[in-house]
Amino acid sequence: MAVVGDLSLKFIGKEPICDFKKGVFGFPISSHRVSFSAGKLKNGRVRTGVCAVMKVGVENTEISRDLEKFEGVLGLDVVSEEELKEKGFMGLRKTKLVCTIGPACCSLDDLEKLALEGMNVARLNMCHNTREWHQNVIRKIKNLNEEKGFSVSLMIDTEGSQIQVVDHGAPSSVKAEDGSIWDFTTEKFEGSRPFTVQANYEGFSEGINVGDELVIDGGMATFEVVEKIGNDLRCKCTDPGLLLPRAKLSFWRDGRLVGRSDELPTLSTKDWSDIEFAISEGVDFIAMSFVKDADAVTHLKNYLSTKSSKSIKVLAKIESLEALHKLDEIVEASDGIMIARGDLGVEIPLEQIPTVQEEITHRCRKFNKPVIIASQLLESMVEYPTPTRAEVADVSEAVRQYADALMLSGESAIGPYGQKALSVLRMTSGRMELWSREENRESVLFENKLEASVPDKIAEQICNCAAGMANNLGLDAIFVYTRHGQMASLISRNRPNPPIFAFTNDSSTRMALNLQWGVTPILIDLSDDMEANINRSINLIKTRGLIKDGDAVLVVSDIIPTSTAQTVFQSIQVKTVV
Numbered sequence: 001m002a003v004v005g006d007l008s009l010k011f012i013g014k015e016p017i018c019d020f021k022k023g024v025f026g027f028p029i030s031s032h033r034v035s036f037s038a039g040k041l042k043n044g045r046v047r048t049g050v051c052a053v054m055k056v057g058v059e060n061t062e063i064s065r066d067l068e069k070f071e072g073v074l075g076l077d078v079v080s081e082e083e084l085k086e087k088g089f090m091g092l093r094k095t096k097l098v099c100t101i102g103p104a105c106c107s108l109d110d111l112e113k114l115a116l117e118g119m120n121v122a123r124l125n126m127c128h129n130t131r132e133w134h135q136n137v138i139r140k141i142k143n144l145n146e147e148k149g150f151s152v153s154l155m156i157d158t159e160g161s162q163i164q165v166v167d168h169g170a171p172s173s174v175k176a177e178d179g180s181i182w183d184f185t186t187e188k189f190e191g192s193r194p195f196t197v198q199a200n201y202e203g204f205s206e207g208i209n210v211g212d213e214l215v216i217d218g219g220m221a222t223f224e225v226v227e228k229i230g231n232d233l234r235c236k237c238t239d240p241g242l243l244l245p246r247a248k249l250s251f252w253r254d255g256r257l258v259g260r261s262d263e264l265p266t267l268s269t270k271d272w273s274d275i276e277f278a279i280s281e282g283v284d285f286i287a288m289s290f291v292k293d294a295d296a297v298t299h300l301k302n303y304l305s306t307k308s309s310k311s312i313k314v315l316a317k318i319e320s321l322e323a324l325h326k327l328d329e330i331v332e333a334s335d336g337i338m339i340a341r342g343d344l345g346v347e348i349p350l351e352q353i354p355t356v357q358e359e360i361t362h363r364c365r366k367f368n369k370p371v372i373i374a375s376q377l378l379e380s381m382v383e384y385p386t387p388t389r390a391e392v393a394d395v396s397e398a399v400r401q402y403a404d405a406l407m408l409s410g411e412s413a414i415g416p417y418g419q420k421a422l423s424v425l426r427m428t429s430g431r432m433e434l435w436s437r438e439e440n441r442e443s444v445l446f447e448n449k450l451e452a453s454v455p456d457k458i459a460e461q462i463c464n465c466a467a468g469m470a471n472n473l474g475l476d477a478i479f480v481y482t483r484h485g486q487m488a489s490l491i492s493r494n495r496p497n498p499p500i501f502a503f504t505n506d507s508s509t510r511m512a513l514n515l516q517w518g519v520t521p522i523l524i525d526l527s528d529d530m531e532a533n534i535n536r537s538i539n540l541i542k543t544r545g546l547i548k549d550g551d552a553v554l555v556v557s558d559i560i561p562t563s564t565a566q567t568v569f570q571s572i573q574v575k576t577v578v
């Protein structure tokens with residue numbers, strides 16, 4: 001093993017040696033000498049940064065000095081780097097983008113195009129397709145990250161339990177006509193029977209009375225219960241519409257939802273086995289469907305902390321009335337929230353969605369948790385190559401509310417215009433971010449106070465001040481040094497004007513920060529010597545041509561050293577690059 005600075009090279013016979021993570025590779029040229037080059041990976045090839053011949057096992061100070069400027073150790077993803085080079089600091093997009101991966105975008109080529117187009121997180125919805133299929137997608141994305149320098153995080157979305165129509169294959173949809181009589185049953189049968197709908201859950205009709213309303217998919221069609229026959233319901237169609245496979249069933253009485261999900265577990269047996277799969281594949285996020293209370297979230301978090309060697313973040317999906325009733329406790333318990341407007345629209349009247357969305361987004365900012373706004377953002381693009389004006393207005397509103405992330409569902413999973421939809425999200429968010437920054441700031445930003453008790457009040461204050469200083473002084477960027485991402489997220493919470501570069505030596509932290517508004521995470525080795533870390537990272541960024549003399553950055557650090565000899569290093573400083 002040869003050691004140079006904080007890089008190490010393995011020396012294996014006459015084979016070329018590679019350490020792609022560090023961007024280093026070398027060829028042994030004799031039994032005690034190795035020639036090596038080091039650099040950043042691009043398009044699967046190492047772009048050489050440093051070339052040298054060195055003695056194996058001997059520390060070479062000259063090379064160490066060269067390697068101080070070595071560009072390969074700066075873990076900045078290619079997409080942010082290109083964006084930065086092209087548009088400068090203020091041009092970096094703040095709002096993060098999540099894409100649901102499905103049959104329309106699962107080839108290596110399609111995934112690469114989505115990554116290039118700005119996908120920050122890939123979502124795999126375990127409601128659909130086989131585990132092998134999902135595994136294949138995960139492997140491809142990890143491969144793209146390793147070989148081509150992307151940094152796309154992975155999210156598994158659980159199926160969850162829900163009362164719905166069984167997907168019996170064909171036909172794909174049936175029309176219910178006004179006044180027609182239908183039987184909703186739990187009887188199991190293959191194929192389809194006329195005027196009969198199979199429900200997936202035995203107890204679906206418990207507590208339901210004659211006269212109650214049965215609503216399909218939040219309003220696609222409506223029935224009135226006219227007769228109860230054992231567990232089955234005979235219903236008359238009062239508002240005609242389509243019955244799709246897996247359509248959701250909800251019951252209403254006197255204009256209010258009849259709670260049906262009490263008996264259903266938040267995590268089913270299938271969900272638990274999908275969670276094992278998520279752990280073994282080392283994904284970054286698990287989005288938990290139909291969360292009812294904080295206990296379910298805490299339980300999963302505890303489970304993951306004992307079972308998973310890497311940190312996996314738990315996102316709670318808010319998609320039921322019950323979750324809305326316990327919003328604060330759920331937000332506080334989770335690592336982030338998804339506003340799952342699809343199912344939420346089944347449980348609350350549609351006209352309440354906009355205000356509920358804004359309220360949840362505000363609660364997330366208060367508790368400092370990232371929030372994703374999901375479902376139907378560009379729904380018409382599942383079929384058409386352009387969005388409706390109303391859809392663009394919806395996306396803009398989500399950005400104006402300072403959501404951390406926006407999500408595509410069917411638009412990318414099954415639609416033929418997935419990349420285009422992603423670019424619509426990118427352009428629309430860029431435009432609204434600029435407008436908010438320049439024209440609308442004061443009206444939307446609200447007071448800084450955190451709702452939750454942050455264990456470290458000093459960190460919170462430092463971050464609030466840092467964001468204010470960076471804005472007031474008109475600085476170019478904020479550099480924050482963070483092991484677990486806490487400081488980066490506390491700065492992001494203030495939604496400052498300049499971009500936040502979060503330097504971390506923890507790859508899980510890097511991947512988790514991909515969901516955080518305005519944060520560009522960078523993987524880098526961090527030593528206990530904070531001054532050295534700061535100088536080294538500024539040099540690295542400068543060597544790459546991403547920062548120039550005269551640029552001013554705000555540097556924030558709060559790294560607790562690993563050795564006990566040093567004290568906690570907390571500081572804010574303004575550095576002008578020279």
Ligand SMILES: Nc1ncnc2c1ncn2[C@@H]1O[C@H](COP(=O)(O)OP(=O)(O)O)[C@@H](O)[C@H]1O
Nearest residue numbers: 100101102103125127128129342409410413414
């Ligand atoms: N992995 C997948 N395999 C096949 N189809 C998928 C997959 N993921 C999503 N889809 C399709 O994309 C649509 C939209 O995705 P999503 O919103 O995540 O699911 P759902 O409609 O079940 O809530 C789904 O209805 C399904 O038709």
Ligand SMILES: C=C(OP(=O)(O)O)C(=O)O
Nearest residue numbers: 319340341342343374375
């Ligand atoms: C995102 C959602 O969940 P899923 O697609 O899993 O139903 C939703 O209901 O909006």
Ligand SMILES: [K+]
Nearest residue numbers: 157158159289
């Ligand atoms: K799901």
Ligand SMILES: [Mg+2]
Nearest residue numbers: 319340342343
């Ligand atoms: Mg849902």
